[in-house]
Amino acid sequence: MSFDRLIAKIIETGNPTVAGLDPKLDYVPEFIRKKAFEEKGADLKGTAHAIWKFNQAIIDEICDLVPAVKPQSAYYEMYGWYGVKALYKTIEYAKSKGMFVIVDGKRNDIGATMEAYTNAYLGNVEINGNTFEGFGADALTVNGYLGTDGISPLTDACKKNDKGIFVLVKTSNKSSGELQDKLLADGGTIYNTMGDMCEKWGSDSIGKYGYSTVGAVVGATYPEQLAEMRAKLPHTFFLVPGYGAQGGGAEGVAKAFDSNGLGAIVNSSRAIMCAYQKEGCDEKDFAKAARREVIRMKEDITAYLPALKK
Amino acid sequence: MSFDRLIAKIIETGNPTVAGLDPKLDYVPEFIRKKAFEEKGADLKGTAHAIWKFNQAIIDEICDLVPAVKPQSAYYEMYGWYGVKALYKTIEYAKSKGMFVIVDGKRNDIGATMEAYTNAYLGNVEINGNTFEGFGADALTVNGYLGTDGISPLTDACKKNDKGIFVLVKTSNKSSGELQDKLLADGGTIYNTMGDMCEKWGSDSIGKYGYSTVGAVVGATYPEQLAEMRAKLPHTFFLVPGYGAQGGGAEGVAKAFDSNGLGAIVNSSRAIMCAYQKEGCDEKDFAKAARREVIRMKEDITAYLPALKK
Numbered sequence: 001m002s003f004d005r006l007i008a009k010i011i012e013t014g015n016p017t018v019a020g021l022d023p024k025l026d027y028v029p030e031f032i033r034k035k036a037f038e039e040k041g042a043d044l045k046g047t048a049h050a051i052w053k054f055n056q057a058i059i060d061e062i063c064d065l066v067p068a069v070k071p072q073s074a075y076y077e078m079y080g081w082y083g084v085k086a087l088y089k090t091i092e093y094a095k096s097k098g099m100f101v102i103v104d105g106k107r108n109d110i111g112a113t114m115e116a117y118t119n120a121y122l123g124n125v126e127i128n129g130n131t132f133e134g135f136g137a138d139a140l141t142v143n144g145y146l147g148t149d150g151i152s153p154l155t156d157a158c159k160k161n162d163k164g165i166f167v168l169v170k171t172s173n174k175s176s177g178e179l180q181d182k183l184l185a186d187g188g189t190i191y192n193t194m195g196d197m198c199e200k201w202g203s204d205s206i207g208k209y210g211y212s213t214v215g216a217v218v219g220a221t222y223p224e225q226l227a228e229m230r231a232k233l234p235h236t237f238f239l240v241p242g243y244g245a246q247g248g249g250a251e252g253v254a255k256a257f258d259s260n261g262l263g264a265i266v267n268s269s270r271a272i273m274c275a276y277q278k279e280g281c282d283e284k285d286f287a288k289a290a291r292r293e294v295i296r297m298k299e300d301i302t303a304y305l306p307a308l309k310k
Numbered sequence: 311m312s313f314d315r316l317i318a319k320i321i322e323t324g325n326p327t328v329a330g331l332d333p334k335l336d337y338v339p340e341f342i343r344k345k346a347f348e349e350k351g352a353d354l355k356g357t358a359h360a361i362w363k364f365n366q367a368i369i370d371e372i373c374d375l376v377p378a379v380k381p382q383s384a385y386y387e388m389y390g391w392y393g394v395k396a397l398y399k400t401i402e403y404a405k406s407k408g409m410f411v412i413v414d415g416k417r418n419d420i421g422a423t424m425e426a427y428t429n430a431y432l433g434n435v436e437i438n439g440n441t442f443e444g445f446g447a448d449a450l451t452v453n454g455y456l457g458t459d460g461i462s463p464l465t466d467a468c469k470k471n472d473k474g475i476f477v478l479v480k481t482s483n484k485s486s487g488e489l490q491d492k493l494l495a496d497g498g499t500i501y502n503t504m505g506d507m508c509e510k511w512g513s514d515s516i517g518k519y520g521y522s523t524v525g526a527v528v529g530a531t532y533p534e535q536l537a538e539m540r541a542k543l544p545h546t547f548f549l550v551p552g553y554g555a556q557g558g559g560a561e562g563v564a565k566a567f568d569s570n571g572l573g574a575i576v577n578s579s580r581a582i583m584c585a586y587q588k589e590g591c592d593e594k595d596f597a598k599a600a601r602r603e604v605i606r607m608k609e610d611i612t613a614y615l616p617a618l619k620k
Binding site: 022024025037042043044046047072074075077078079080081083084085087088106107108109110111113114116117119120121125127128130132133134135143144145146147148149150168171172173174175176177178179180182183184185186190193194197241 | 332334335347352353354356357382384385387388389390391393394395397398416417418419420421423424426427429430431435437438440442443444445453454455456457458459460478481482483484485486487488489490492493494495496500503504507551
């Protein structure tokens with residue numbers, strides 16, 4: 001129940017960051033692409049194989065340092081069902097290496113359909129008396145625009161299966177304010193209201209670190225809102241995208257954390273996956289370059305945080 | 311460009327409805343399940359095969375009567391990547407039968423990631439100099455919570471590839487009002503603001519029937535809001551869920567249409583897929599029962615509309 005499992009991993013590694021796995025084909029080193037195309041074809045199947053091998057090598061190299069990975073489903077769906085198979089294999093492999101897996105799918109729908117998404121990512125389906133997991137993630141990002149009945153199938157499953165969700169509250173993109181920052185007649189903003197809903201949805205699932213099963217996505221690119229939300233939502237664990245490539249700095253993201261150095265996990269995707277391109281090292285060294293970037297990021301962020309108690 | 315292709319199909323069939331394909335395993339007749347399990351296994355693979363055969367038979371039986379199908383991605387993802395493969399095959403088959411395919415995925419993300427979703431559903435990817443379609447849908451439902459930069463990759467692709475999107479405005483579920491009906495400091499409601507954004511996002515892509523490439527989802531369960539939105543959003547084509555099983559009636563959904571009997575398409579899923587259960591006919595007759603329900607629905611809805619000009 002709650003995000004206790006994730007928080008325990010963060011404490012164990014001393015590292016409140018998550019590696020985003022958003023593998024565009026351009027990010028994959030030439031030698032992996034070439035081999036995959038030769039083996040499987042220069043098509044969707046071969047590409048899916050290439051991104052799976054790329055992910056696998058990165059996971060192998062960072063799994064002792066980073067508590068979690070966050071595959072972004074769009075980058076797999078882009079390569080059709082072959083890509084979605086690569087997503088499944090990536091989730092399975094990261095879990096086998098002891099990592100916590102957050103699928104970034106931003107799913108949303110009415111209750112009956114949300115039950116299907118819940119079964120897909122945080123639960124299972126029954127077939128002829130046996131149960132099967134579609135994707136078997138540990139957590140899922142979701143969009144709360146549809147209100148409580150689009151969320152309750154998820155929170156039920158989170159409590160039952162020891163999983164978590166992150167609801168979009170204040171996103172990291174430039175135009176996030178167009179809707180999210182709008183002032184309501186009753187005072188607050190839309191993102192504020194969504195934040196309050198997260199506290200409410202999580203109120204009966206608060207774990208031993210004080211955080212519930214319902215987290216929130218709050219972008220690193222808006223440090224003021226991070227501070228505001230941290231103060232306002234004491235039981236809501238934050239997933240913080242937008243660090244690095246999108247412009248969020250370590251000093252800003254520190255505002256997402258509580259006085260124990262907990263309460264948030266910061267994502268970086270491209271900077272880790274493409275570290276070898278930025279370093280200009282041999283592309284065969286891509287996974288080691290990812291590891292170096294993971295260490296750099298951990299040091300950069302934890303420098304601004306109180307020390308985590310082991 | 312715009313929803314001209316869909317509207318032309320609606321005029322051709324005289325039928326402003328869409329068949330939702332949300333195939334839970336319980337909906338699939340026993341004889342199809344049994345055969346699929348024998349051939350492929352009583353697991354995710356066998357289930358995915360069963361729902362594909364089920365969809366195929368329904369498409370065969372209704373494709374001359376209904377302009378479009380709307381597979382709901384959750385019901386495929388629930389069966390893992392095998393299910394997603396069945397989604398792909400369903401889309402491909404429906405298109406081969408001349409149907410317009412709306413993938414109901416309610417996708418949403420920041421710009422760069424939305425580009426990946428756009429490529430997945432409404433565009434293509436380039437691999438080694440060749441292009442491949444991930445899913446090749448005609449339209450996609452999306453959630454506009456992230457604002458303009460999460461929508462513009464879609465509208466660019468819609469204009470380039472002659473596709474459409476439907477943005478969630480006022481959803482059909484009970485708790486849709488929790489957020490969507492909230493009053494803003496500047497007057498309107500949140501769903502109102504989202505509706506205005508649809509008109510804006512579509513303003514440079516208005517087709518020959520007066521509708522743009524950016525549609526809106528407005529639930530049949532809220533006829534007053536349907537009427538309000540129809541009057542307020544003259545260039546926004548509506549996808550109307552919630553008819554039938556969820557409680558929306560034909561007289562109410564008529565408010566989604568303009569004075570030419572155009573401007574909307576009404577979805578029904580369970581009532582079509584499970585028509586054989588409701589009728590109590592032989593389960594082998596499921597596809598014909600779906601056809602009878604499609605005809606009943608068409609007559610029920612068009613009775614309240616002005617005649618469509620051929």
